[in-house]
């Protein structure tokens with residue numbers, strides 16, 4: 001089984017949204033299509049897909065803010081999980097960041113998805129004592145400030 005990682009192309013968009021949905025990563029307040037258009041192919045962000053025999057089996061949104069790297073939508077197709085593809089997709093994201101001089105990756109895990117903590121720990125990630133704070137800058141339902 002050979003997996004090839006490459007940046008997302010237009011023809012992959014529907015398959016990637018299906019993958020994220022199958023992996024339980026899509027939330028009603030996050031439009032995945034909008035997220036893809038915003039992140040793909042930029043100097044500081046991209047979406048990588050892992051292809052096996054023409055099918056999208058894994059993907060990750062990767063980027064940096066000029067200081068730290070970050071990943072979102074880390075996903076492996078349910079029928080392909082447990083075969084090392086999760087490790088491979090994270091290696092692809094880390095490679096993307098290292099190629100741009102980024103030396104540390106921070107990632108967020110939703111509280112209800114604590115079961116993936118073991119996955120990241122097996123890849124060398126550690127829980128750091130940080131408080132994550134956020135504020136919406138734009139009203140997601142329309143125009144203008146939140």
Ligand SMILES: CC(C)(COP(=O)(O)OP(=O)(O)OC[C@H]1O[C@@H](n2cnc3c(N)ncnc32)[C@H](O)[C@@H]1OP(=O)(O)O)[C@@H](O)C(=O)NCCC(=O)NCCS
Nearest residue numbers: 023074075076081082083084085086087115116118119122
């Ligand atoms: C998390 C996810 C990407 C892992 O992909 P995967 O292909 O199953 O993972 P791998 O087979 O590459 O596993 C890599 C290592 O992590 C370990 N691992 C995987 N899932 C684990 C878990 N839930 N708990 C503990 N360890 C786990 C594996 O045993 C393996 O360890 P090893 O290499 O030392 O044997 C995949 O399960 C997934 O897409 N989940 C749904 C989406 C999701 O929750 N994404 C993360 C959002 S923060």
